[in-house]
Amino acid sequence: MSAIASLFRNDYGSDGFRTCSVTGLDIHRSVENYVKLFGLTAVIALAVGGSFAFSVAMTRWEFVGLLDPSSYYTHLSIHAWNLLIFWMVFMEIAVLYVGGPMVLGRKLPLRRLATLGWVTMVAGAIGVNASIWLAEAPNEAPLLTAYVPLPVTPWFYGTAILFLLGATIAAVPFFATIWTATRDSSRTLPLVAFGAFVTGIIAVEAILGGIAAFAYALAWRIDLIASVDPGIYRQLYWIVGHGTQQINLLAMITVWYFLTHVVGGAVVISEKVSRTAFILYLFFINLGAAHHLLVDPGMSAGWRIWNTSYAFYGAAFASMIHAFAIPAGIEAGRRRRGQGGGLFGWLTSAPWRNPVFASTIFSIILFGFLGGITGVVMGQVQVNMTWHNTLATVGHFHATVALGTTLAFFGLVLFVIKTMFRRDYVSDTLASAIPYAYGAAMSVATLMLMYAGILYGVPRRTAEAVRNIPGSEFSFSAAIPIFMIFGVFALLAILSGVLFVGVSVGSLLFGGRLPAGDDGGMLPEGGLHADGGEPIHAVELRGTFALCLIFLGVFAAVYVLNWYLLTQLWAIGA
Numbered sequence: 001m002s003a004i005a006s007l008f009r010n011d012y013g014s015d016g017f018r019t020c021s022v023t024g025l026d027i028h029r030s031v032e033n034y035v036k037l038f039g040l041t042a043v044i045a046l047a048v049g050g051s052f053a054f055s056v057a058m059t060r061w062e063f064v065g066l067l068d069p070s071s072y073y074t075h076l077s078i079h080a081w082n083l084l085i086f087w088m089v090f091m092e093i094a095v096l097y098v099g100g101p102m103v104l105g106r107k108l109p110l111r112r113l114a115t116l117g118w119v120t121m122v123a124g125a126i127g128v129n130a131s132i133w134l135a136e137a138p139n140e141a142p143l144l145t146a147y148v149p150l151p152v153t154p155w156f157y158g159t160a161i162l163f164l165l166g167a168t169i170a171a172v173p174f175f176a177t178i179w180t181a182t183r184d185s186s187r188t189l190p191l192v193a194f195g196a197f198v199t200g201i202i203a204v205e206a207i208l209g210g211i212a213a214f215a216y217a218l219a220w221r222i223d224l225i226a227s228v229d230p231g232i233y234r235q236l237y238w239i240v241g242h243g244t245q246q247i248n249l250l251a252m253i254t255v256w257y258f259l260t261h262v263v264g265g266a267v268v269i270s271e272k273v274s275r276t277a278f279i280l281y282l283f284f285i286n287l288g289a290a291h292h293l294l295v296d297p298g299m300s301a302g303w304r305i306w307n308t309s310y311a312f313y314g315a316a317f318a319s320m321i322h323a324f325a326i327p328a329g330i331e332a333g334r335r336r337r338g339q340g341g342g343l344f345g346w347l348t349s350a351p352w353r354n355p356v357f358a359s360t361i362f363s364i365i366l367f368g369f370l371g372g373i374t375g376v377v378m379g380q381v382q383v384n385m386t387w388h389n390t391l392a393t394v395g396h397f398h399a400t401v402a403l404g405t406t407l408a409f410f411g412l413v414l415f416v417i418k419t420m421f422r423r424d425y426v427s428d429t430l431a432s433a434i435p436y437a438y439g440a441a442m443s444v445a446t447l448m449l450m451y452a453g454i455l456y457g458v459p460r461r462t463a464e465a466v467r468n469i470p471g472s473e474f475s476f477s478a479a480i481p482i483f484m485i486f487g488v489f490a491l492l493a494i495l496s497g498v499l500f501v502g503v504s505v506g507s508l509l510f511g512g513r514l515p516a517g518d519d520g521g522m523l524p525e526g527g528l529h530a531d532g533g534e535p536i537h538a539v540e541l542r543g544t545f546a547l548c549l550i551f552l553g554v555f556a557a558v559y560v561l562n563w564y565l566l567t568q569l570w571a572i573g574a
Contacts, residue, residue, distance in 0.1 A: 007040075007421055007508055008033050011516060016107070022419045022522045023262055030108040031101045032420050035094045037118060038170075039416055042090035042409075043504060045125065049082030050497045057445075057494065059463055061487030072463035073141040077132045080144040084401060085244060086125045089167050091409045092203065092251045093117070096174040098412075099196025099254055104181050104189075110173040117170025124166055127159025145237060148217050148228045157218035164207045164214075164240075171200055191271050195254035198278045203247045205286060209239020231298040242289030245397070248405040250281060252363065255408045256326050259360045259415060264350060265337060265524035266329035269541075277321035284314030291379040295388050301381075308379045316376055323368055323551065328544040335539050337526050344543050355425075356522065359411030359435040366443055367404025373555050374399060374450065383562045391460045392453025398446045402493075407439060410500055417504060418520035423511035431503050438496035441489045448486035452479050454565060 012018045016029045055075045058066040067075060101108045108114060131153050135141050142152040146160075178197050181189065189197065213236035220228045257274070260266040268274060290307035293299055331346045340346035351357045374396045378387040387393055414431060417423050425431040452458040456479040514520050 008036060010420075010422060017105075020419055021517050022519045022528075024528060025102060026105040027102055027420075028105075028107045030111055031097055031106075034108055034111070034114050034118075035097050035102070035416065036420060038090050038094040038097070039413060041118070041122065042087050042094065043413065043501060045082045045086035045090060046497070047501050048129070049079050049087055050494060050501070052076075052079035052082070053490075053497070054494050055079075057487065057490035061483055061490065062464060063484060063487060065464075067463070069463040073143065074132060074135065077141045077143050078129055081128055081132070082125075083406075084144060084397075085163075088244065088248050088251075088401070088405065088409075089163075090121065091412070092199070092247055093121075093167065093170045093174075095251045095254060095412070096171060096196050096200055098258070099192050099199075100174040100177040100181075103193045103196075103258075104177060106177055106181065108173050109176045109180070113169055114173045117166050117168075117172070120166030120169060121163055122166075124159050124161075124163025127162060128156060131156040131159055145241060146214075146217065147237075148220065148230055148233045152217070152221065154218055154221040157214045157221060160214050161211055161218070164210045168204070168207050171203060174200055191268055191274055192254055192258045194275055195250065195257060195278055198282060199247060199250040199254060201282060202243065202250055202285065206240045206243025206247055209236055209243055210241075213237040213240060231296060234293060234296065238289040238292045239286070242292060243286055245400060246281070246285045246288070248401060249285070250278070252367070252405045252408045253322050253326075255412050256322075256360060256364055257329075259356060259408075259411055260326060260330055261333075262528065263354055263357045263415070263522055263524060264330050264360070265333040265339075265526070265528070266326070267333040267336070269325055269328045269332060273321060274325050277318040277325070280314050280318035280321075284311055284318070287311045288315060288375070288379060291384055291388075294381055294384045304381050308381055308384075319372060323364075323372070324544065324548055326364060327547055328541050331541055331544050332539040333524075337524075339525060343546060346543055351524065353432050354521065355431045355434055356411045356415045358432070359407050359414065362435050362439040363404050363407035363411065366407065366439060367400060368551060369554060370443065370446060371396065371400035371404050373558050376555075377559055377562050383566055386454060386457075386562070386566055389459060389461060390453030391449045391458045394460050395446045395449030395451075395453060398442065398449065403439065403442050403446060407435060410434060410438070413500075413504055415522065417507050417511070418514065418522055421508055422514045423507050424514055424520065426503060426506035426511050430499060431507075434496065434500050434503060437499065438493060441492035441496055444489040445486055445493050448482050448489070452482050452486070454562070455479075456482075 010018060010029070010032065012029050017026045018029075019025070020027055052075045055066055056072070056079050058064040059072045059075070097108060100106075132141055135153055135156075138151050139153040140150055142150065142156050146152050146156065174196070178189070178193070178200075181193075188194070213233060216228060216233060216236060219225045257266075257268070261268075287307045290304065294304055294308065330350070334340055334346040334350065340349035350361070374392075378384055378393065378396055387396070414425075414434075417425070453460070456476055458476050458479055
């Protein structure tokens with residue numbers, strides 16, 4: 001217990017503040033301790049969900065065929081809830097506390113509410129896991145969606161609501177910080193705090209939708225109402241089902257701005273433009289949930305076209321802004337420091353051995369090329385028919401969550417280990433290997449899922465996919481080579497996740513204590529504020545323009561290819 005308690009100790013002044021040797025921010029003890037608390041809990045959820053990733057992947061890879069279908073769905077449900085919900089949301093509360101009171105240099109208000117929120121979230125997470133693991137007939141494992149009229153234990157709905165309520169409570173101190181900061185000062189919020197604020201608003205929208213959906217189903221399961229309308233439930237559910245990914249997206253982008261500045265020396269090209277992109281998300285990003293309902297007969301053609309075309313373009317435009325602004329900020333910041341010439345010298349000379357920087361940049365690249373492009377493509381009404389209910393959808397959300405957001409959060413955790421826990425990595429070599437190993441392995445596994453779904457129509461809602469589907473004469477044997485590659489790289493991705501957890505926990509327990517004033521190798525060359533040189537708008541951004549052209553070329557190629565594939569028949573039975 002003393003070792004755990006020591007993790008929450010730092011040298012603070014009489015007012016409870018200390019100056020961070022990396023960011024230069026004045027950080028209060030209360031903020032630091034709660035960021036640590038939520039971050040540690042998130043890593044535990046990651047470890048739980050990751051352990052079930054092994055059994056899920058080894059079942060999907062029918063060369064191994066680890067579990068029978070009934071056990072598979074139990075493992076899949078626990079895997080999904082811990083990695084898509086608990087790991088993410090606990091980290092996102094930590095991101096709110098970093099983006100709010102830490103960046104603003106304030107105490108965390110309403111600390112009892114923060115504690116109550118954490119306790120409630122933990123109780124809800126344990127309850128959801130227990131209700132899934134202990135489910136017995138006639139109840140079924142709920143999967144992530146828990147679609148009605150699938151019989152799911154009322155305890156699942158009740159504890160899921162409890163978790164969502166806990167997250168709401170935990171967010172209140174953040175909103176209180178923003179409220180007092182804006183009342184006490186006429187200055188606008190810093191960009192990171194503004195991004196965190198928009199993240200919090202999107203989170204409230206998602207949570208309200210989740211509470212409405214699960215309360216509706218709970219009322220049915222405890223016989224308060226005789227039946228539920230599956231169409232209404234699905235529409236309510238996807239407010240949180242896809243809304244949680246929108247929280248992930250905004251939290252991830254906020255982390256991108258923060259970490260690229262602190263460890264990469266990036267500057268903000270235009271705060272007004274970046275803020276406008278965040279505001280566009282407020283109005284348009286949740287419309288992306290519509291692509292889960294495109295095959296539902298209850299939705300009119302007009303509704304589908306409006307949500308997945310004209311309205312959704314507002315969110316896509318916002319993402320394009322960030323996709324340019326963040327690398328442009330890195331290029332401008334490094335060129336102003338004289339770090340790297342030529343077209344890409346500013347990028348090749350960057351601190352790639354720093355795992356925080358590498359995790360952040362790989363998150364940006366892999367999310368954009370694998371998650372962002374596929375999200376827009378599969379959101380089109382017609383193309384969605386070749387993606388929906390196939391493993392291509394699973395590949396898409398692994399590209400967004402398992403690659404984009406998780407890699408960004410890996411970087412944040414590794415940053416917090418040095419700056420808040422004040423511990424050195426137990427092994428610099430192993431820490432530096434994490435983003436490379438995980439990013440490469442998960443990218444290949446994700447691509448194989450997309451290929452299996454798009455090219456062969458392999459379904460995503462059956463435990464057995466390649467050898468046989470019960471009650472069907474279809475054969476997907478042509479996809480066996482794809483699954484052989486998937487199985488190997490899924491194992492490597494899981495081992496890379498184990499490496500991250502091992503390095504993180506090992507560093508906290510056995511890493512050397514960093515002395516006061518030591519930046520732990522986190523600062524960019526020349527320090528955080530070594531701006532110097534020509535004004536931002538005079539810096540040439542030809543490297544970023546070249547990268548954007550490459551991105552647009554890949555986007556166009558993938559878009560056209562998917563429209564071509566729409567005209568082809570899947571090779572079922574080949």
